[in-house]
Amino acid sequence: MSPHGSGNARPLALVVLAAGKGTRLTATEDTPPKVLVECLGVPLIEHLRRAVSRLGPTRTAVVTGHKAEIVDAWLGEHWPEATPVLQQPQLGTGHALQLAMAAIPDFEGDVVVVYGDVPQLSPSDLELLLRRHRELAADATVLTGITDDPHALGRILRYEDGRFCRIVEAKDAADRPEILAIKEFNSGIYAFDARTLRPAIAALTSDNAQGELYATDAVRHIADAGNRVALVVAQHPDALRGVNDWAELADAYGLLRRRIAADHMSRGVTIVDPDTTVIEADVQIEAGARILPFTYIERGCKIGRGAEVGPYARLRGKAVLEAGAQIGNFVEVKNSHIGPGAKAKHLTYLGDASVGDGANVGCGVITANYDGKNKHKTEIGPRASIGSGTVLVAPVKVGDGGTTGANAVVTAGKDVPPGATVVGVPARVLGETREPKAASDTEEAAG
Amino acid sequence: MSPHGSGNARPLALVVLAAGKGTRLTATEDTPPKVLVECLGVPLIEHLRRAVSRLGPTRTAVVTGHKAEIVDAWLGEHWPEATPVLQQPQLGTGHALQLAMAAIPDFEGDVVVVYGDVPQLSPSDLELLLRRHRELAADATVLTGITDDPHALGRILRYEDGRFCRIVEAKDAADRPEILAIKEFNSGIYAFDARTLRPAIAALTSDNAQGELYATDAVRHIADAGNRVALVVAQHPDALRGVNDWAELADAYGLLRRRIAADHMSRGVTIVDPDTTVIEADVQIEAGARILPFTYIERGCKIGRGAEVGPYARLRGKAVLEAGAQIGNFVEVKNSHIGPGAKAKHLTYLGDASVGDGANVGCGVITANYDGKNKHKTEIGPRASIGSGTVLVAPVKVGDGGTTGANAVVTAGKDVPPGATVVGVPARVLGETREPKAASDTEEAAG
């Protein structure tokens, strides 16, 4: 009978290794620790947190080291169920594993070991690892990948019948081309039975050139002791690599960008050309919205049903587009609320603004939201019509149905009354000045 | 002697299956039927129509079903030589094939069966299918593809000598990994000899879980009857997949986008970076034109010899650039005619406008073409110089050699006389006002 027979009810502990400094990602002293470097709007470890959370762990230990206080603070706010475990000094992955297991001394069940700097790890590969580990009742299971050239990664040696033989580090095989020719590599991501793992990590020694303890040696000990080591080949081998430099960060960015786009499309969002569209994490888009090419939507934006964004549109943090709103080319929207059916289709900047239902913001309109010291709000009422080239100097309001003329400058505090038309630099209400009427003809550009 | 010996003279019927609803592409009730969903400016079925038309069919039957009246109307307008065949209810691909063949009861020759939702189908693979079918004098020929993981697609079983054995649906092989491991899949695209096809589809039965008739069973009947079933492996297996959801539509978009760009380049057009350039269908570009990165050119635009477009330029429907015209960064052109050698190089919107020979449109120029109700025209004469930040409120004309000052607002109907200079908000002709001359120095931004 399988020792793992209890299936999903069997407890699961996650160990996340997140102590690294990430020297090659650290341009200056004030840059964040590696796992808090941002990718598509959230830290690397947040992507990992989302992937592993699907496994439903009962315990989570995160091993921190470099700038541990900053990582611990992030964990406290964003991953409160995780137990931070300080690794100081950092003596290798085996050492980190020893500390993590010591932090959950009473834990019995499966232990999955992952890295905080593998943001693009596929949730389905993680689930595959754990499922196979349990189905096979393995003592240790290694998640492997197959690629044409694993370069510096450890190679997986199998016996002729396919069973695990051992892991050989690339640097230990420099003069053995037959080993280097092996295309199956060790991801460093494992599932263990806690009962087998504890004695295996207790037996680790640092008798190597670096004087460190390695998690791979724990796998070797388990195999040497005659326990069962299984292998699971990942379906997304590109998603197993750690992020150690800017190029690897860019690779992870590309994978996550495509995955985020695919998720939106699977829920009924049209993304016309995912290759030329960037959508960060934590963007809400309702089914039926259309995202045109060359669009960049940052974290925290919300887009309603039937809204259309792009091409060449940039939605920044907290931009909210209600149903049927349209944001067109060369338009930037930041921290603004765009009402149902409202439009801003060309060469416009809306910052700290609200645009009412059905309002039309012409071409080349600017909300001047910054006075050199503070940001101020612009309110554009429902059905208002903002003429092309208008600058709205915040704080300012355009009333319901109000209109501004082309190249008008509506100065701070000089609100446009509902239904009124203003023109000129600075803008004056028509009928209250001697300004000729010609410039007021609700001029605006439209597509 | 080959029964197909007559070569190209042998009649060809096309059967296009276009009855599907495309539930996953249908956001709301008023969305079009699946085959009329747009991709790069034209419906899916229009891409398919262009691919299959190269085969020179003598008869074409298009099986419609979901929203058939809309598809039929489109066919009447855009594919008049096609015979619409109503499939109501939709009882499977075999049923569709029965109806199509019943609609061309007198036809003798080859029958090629394709799908209306495979817009990216490679014309060369289609030609390969038909050519091999005829060369081999086959009764049925299956177009297959080879891919690492065909997922849910039917697998091709071959005898050891490579001959066709049968097609096994993936769902019928759930417990047969040796079948699922086969990398050759059935595209569902076939060539038949009409004489063999008719009895084969007459023998179809619906004794399956779905109660439907399947075209694959017709292939099986033909093989079982001892007739010759051939296999042709497509050179573009990625181009065989039907479009069933937004992600698959995006994949087809990517393939077609690259193919359109390659076609233009093969005719002498420079596309500096096809990876970051979107050119829709039905764009005319003459040899010697240059398209710079991050450019988006929509259906119906025309670009003359030596013209330069981009980077970050968007040409919308009916934009026409004559020889040597230049449209630069962050410029949108819609329904406008840009004369020979005319330029608009920065941050500009030209809508419903004409720009004369050699005119220079400065930076930040806006044609305010919409008065809230109607669109109006702007005419910029030859050799005119439009100052930076000018708003031209349509309808309006700038005469031959006319000039506008920076941030001028030329109001509707207040045409700029030939050779005159206007400045201010609203713009007045210099010399006719007390306006100081300073603003009039033909200011304009240029690269």
Next chain:
Amino acid sequence: MSPHGSGNARPLALVVLAAGKGTRLTATEDTPPKVLVECLGVPLIEHLRRAVSRLGPTRTAVVTGHKAEIVDAWLGEHWPEATPVLQQPQLGTGHALQLAMAAIPDFEGDVVVVYGDVPQLSPSDLELLLRRHRELAADATVLTGITDDPHALGRILRYEDGRFCRIVEAKDAADRPEILAIKEFNSGIYAFDARTLRPAIAALTSDNAQGELYATDAVRHIADAGNRVALVVAQHPDALRGVNDWAELADAYGLLRRRIAADHMSRGVTIVDPDTTVIEADVQIEAGARILPFTYIERGCKIGRGAEVGPYARLRGKAVLEAGAQIGNFVEVKNSHIGPGAKAKHLTYLGDASVGDGANVGCGVITANYDGKNKHKTEIGPRASIGSGTVLVAPVKVGDGGTTGANAVVTAGKDVPPGATVVGVPARVLGETREPKAASDTEEAAG
């Protein structure tokens, strides 16, 4: 003992074949010869020059033919150590090799033969070729590539033990599918021992359909004479193809674009999304700078530490950003100097301008640098604040700490005094006019 035992001290001659016309890249008579066609800001041959220069050649012969005087002039300026060798008429690659070797009659050592139209050639593959050629003490070494379908390229036939047998041109194997099925192709790039090469090229004959002399025949002669021909498989087979048409130029562009981005990232530059970023050759970016998506940086730009560029930013020739400068969305910068910490974040054109330390350029600002005849300079002083929609008509200066109002037009020569505020069209200094103060509140847009 190896005849090549002297290692790096052994002399190296480069032969660059650059005589081709490039008919399919030549739109008009005034286009440059093929090797001078630009790709990412520099000619094709300049990319090649950089790749081969790493080999440290002692002699370099460049064979020119089509528009030889133009290529020779370029060589004189950019590759002075190269000896131009005129090939007139052009009677094949073997003929070119004869002329090149005749131009260095006294040379003894290794000869590496490359093509001027292979800009994307990998420096590491070149080094691999030469290193293996020397290690193996070969008389001739062929750089080969492996690809699924080499199409029209010559195929490499090997003996069973892997040794070189011969090269078969695809056109000579039209009826031999077993040859066409070979996936290893001849790149046409070779290393030779000069002593073996000279008699081999002397023996070339033109008894073929084209009546030309072929370099591949020299390889054959060397093998037939019982000398040693080695094979080296390139690690970047995509980078071996010559550029013969616009599509191949675009492919080379894509490869070089990714390589340039990787080089910057390896030195500590953040490129958030290399897939949607274009950086040409000869751009200097300091570690710690951040390049956001949809950015296009042209040749000759310099970007300082901590600067941020994009998204949707275009930096043109000679744009210089000092440390901490920020250039944001829909902003074009040309031939301008942006001081430390200065910002221009939205919808702006800066041409022929200088922006002082810490200055803020608002949204929609335009430097009108062109008066229809000449370009003029704009100087924006330190800590100046340029209001949204301002047009600065060059030549003009804004003094230290000066401010412009929204939609102001600062006319040519009407400099803004230090600390002063100007408003209006045309702009006047506040306090010197009756203009109301409202428009002057240092309005500007900010992110």
